[in-house]
Amino acid sequence: MKVIFVTGWVLSGIGKGIVAASVGAILKGMGHRVFCQKFDGYLNVDPGTMSPFQHGEVFVTEDGAETDLDLGHYERFLDTNLNKLSSFTSWKLYEEILERERKGIYLGGTVQIVPHLTDLVKEKIYLWAETWKNDISIVEIGGTVGDMENEYLLESARQIQQDLGRENVIFLHVTLLPFLGASKELKTKPTQHSVRTLMGYGISPDFLFIRADDPIPFDILEKTARACGILPHRVFPVPTADSIYRVPLQFENFELSHKIIEALGLEKRHCDLSKWEKLMENIQNSKEELHIAMVGKYNDLEDAYFSLNEGLRTAGYAKWKKVKLDFINATDIEEQGMELLTHVDGICIPGWFGDRGIEGMILAAKYARENAIPYLGICLGSQIMAIEFARNVLGITDANSEEFYPNGTHNIIRIMETQKGIMKKGGTMRLGTYDCIIQKGTLAEQLYRTIKTSERHRHRFEFDPAYRELMEKKGFVVSATSPDGQLAEIVELRDHPFMIATQAHPEFKSRPTAPHPLFLGFIEAMK
Numbered sequence: 001m002k003v004i005f006v007t008g009w010v011l012s013g014i015g016k017g018i019v020a021a022s023v024g025a026i027l028k029g030m031g032h033r034v035f036c037q038k039f040d041g042y043l044n045v046d047p048g049t050m051s052p053f054q055h056g057e058v059f060v061t062e063d064g065a066e067t068d069l070d071l072g073h074y075e076r077f078l079d080t081n082l083n084k085l086s087s088f089t090s091w092k093l094y095e096e097i098l099e100r101e102r103k104g105i106y107l108g109g110t111v112q113i114v115p116h117l118t119d120l121v122k123e124k125i126y127l128w129a130e131t132w133k134n135d136i137s138i139v140e141i142g143g144t145v146g147d148m149e150n151e152y153l154l155e156s157a158r159q160i161q162q163d164l165g166r167e168n169v170i171f172l173h174v175t176l177l178p179f180l181g182a183s184k185e186l187k188t189k190p191t192q193h194s195v196r197t198l199m200g201y202g203i204s205p206d207f208l209f210i211r212a213d214d215p216i217p218f219d220i221l222e223k224t225a226r227a228c229g230i231l232p233h234r235v236f237p238v239p240t241a242d243s244i245y246r247v248p249l250q251f252e253n254f255e256l257s258h259k260i261i262e263a264l265g266l267e268k269r270h271c272d273l274s275k276w277e278k279l280m281e282n283i284q285n286s287k288e289e290l291h292i293a294m295v296g297k298y299n300d301l302e303d304a305y306f307s308l309n310e311g312l313r314t315a316g317y318a319k320w321k322k323v324k325l326d327f328i329n330a331t332d333i334e335e336q337g338m339e340l341l342t343h344v345d346g347i348c349i350p351g352w353f354g355d356r357g358i359e360g361m362i363l364a365a366k367y368a369r370e371n372a373i374p375y376l377g378i379c380l381g382s383q384i385m386a387i388e389f390a391r392n393v394l395g396i397t398d399a400n401s402e403e404f405y406p407n408g409t410h411n412i413i414r415i416m417e418t419q420k421g422i423m424k425k426g427g428t429m430r431l432g433t434y435d436c437i438i439q440k441g442t443l444a445e446q447l448y449r450t451i452k453t454s455e456r457h458r459h460r461f462e463f464d465p466a467y468r469e470l471m472e473k474k475g476f477v478v479s480a481t482s483p484d485g486q487l488a489e490i491v492e493l494r495d496h497p498f499m500i501a502t503q504a505h506p507e508f509k510s511r512p513t514a515p516h517p518l519f520l521g522f523i524e525a526m527k
């Protein structure tokens with residue numbers, strides 16, 4: 001068993017997840033079976049209830065785990081599906097310890113962070129490698145070295161290295177080189193201190209990945225290597241890339257594949273990154289701009305919609321189009337009107353919760369419908385599309401959703417009977433993958449090129465089938481449903497070039513090298 005631990009320092013958000021995922025892509029390019037796993041030190045059960053402002057998007061796996069945004073990077077870079085075992089928070093681990101304690105499993109012993117919690121972490125890492133039959137496991141430790149809440153994770157990692165040997169377990173450490181504008185200098189001292197801190201935990205990193213906005217001069221790489229006691233050829237510069245998908249290629253320019261393989265005592269193999277090269281070629285050929293209005297509850301939430309943004313952008317590259325996402329605050333539409341949308345080629349209403357900005361979103365959907373502008377609705381965006389149609393085409397002027405107006409008389413979006421009573425906030429939604437049957441002769445069938453598919457979900461409310469017949473008579477089409485025909489999965493308009501929406505989150509299944517058919521169709525429709 002081979003394990004690569006990834007740690008980071010100075011601050012979060014420097015791209016530790018992208019480094020882990022890129023190393024994974026390279027190992028995969030050599031034909032290894034590699035999967036990524038993440039441990040976070042915080043005490044939330046999972047990121048499901050965390051604010052996207054603080055934490056970015058909640059990424060949902062096939063089996064319905066609400067996980068960290070980094071899991072999305074792993075899935076996209078490794079082109080593989082992960083699961084519940086790929087993501088743990090301290091709370092989840094503590095919960096298991098407490099359950100075992102209540103069952104008397106510890107036989108009256110004193111339950112402690114070391115060895116009980118650390119043993120549990122090791123158990124999770126070993127179990128996961130065994131379940132997936134990994135050649136190599138990449139384990140990212142969330143937060144930064146020195147955080148009180150993840151000290152036990154570092155101790156677990158240290159023990160794994162002790163158990164399995166240095167030739168089987170290596171550490172990659174990602175740090176930031178701050179640039180001081182006044183003296184025009186890249187400073188290596190924080191990195192040096194971070195390595196020292198890591199050594200205090202009994203871990204000496206094997207590889208360093210140093211982040212900076214601009215290219216890092218060779219002498220700085222050498223200086224950092226010397227000061228940190230790391231072999232110079234194992235210090236990798238990570239300047240900010242024009243695209244995150246260039247990162248594996250940047251690493252491979254410095255022969256990362258050979259160096260990692262050497263560190264893990266594996267045989268050299270050719271590393272095939274041709275699909276990333278092809279993607280970069282497509283990016284370079286994408287000159288013509290397409291503007292998509294992302295009409296949401298807030299603007300400027302790059303991380304909150306990370307997978308969706310990437311899904312749309314990479315679908316653009318596949319068609320040699322440069323997608324520009326214009327984040328438009330739906331409440332601004334309520335105040336300033338359609339002016340805000342006149343320049344766009346397409347309108348997307350992404351998923352969200354709560355009633356803020358809903359009327360602005362409905363106005364945007366109306367504008368798309370009446371002006372034949374391509375529209376793609378994601379989850380909430382499908383509910384908005386149905387409400388708009390019911391209000392303005394059927395004349396049900398008070399059509400609404402139970403989420404925004406609990407006592408409304410025409411709540412065409414509502415909690416289904418089977419889901420009633422689960423209004424607790426965490427972990428109560430329709431989560432994970434569900435099968436979906438597509439109606440023949442619809443736009444959905446044309447795009448998916450199949451009549452049976454499955455998509456990942458994360459929502460509570462559904463389109464009320466009682467309104468289906470009425471709506472369909474006027475040109476609203478429920479083009480895909482759950483296998484029992486009850487839940488509307490995809491909806492579209494008959495008399496519109498491209499107005500389609502899904503109750504699911506296709507962005508979680510879209511891959512940069514294989515963008516989702518709904519996104520590709522949306523891009524095509526905007527030409």
Ligand code: GLN
Nearest residue numbers: 351352379380459460461
């Ligand atoms: N708030 C809506 C629901 O819970 C939509 C959720 C979403 O867009 N993910 O049904």
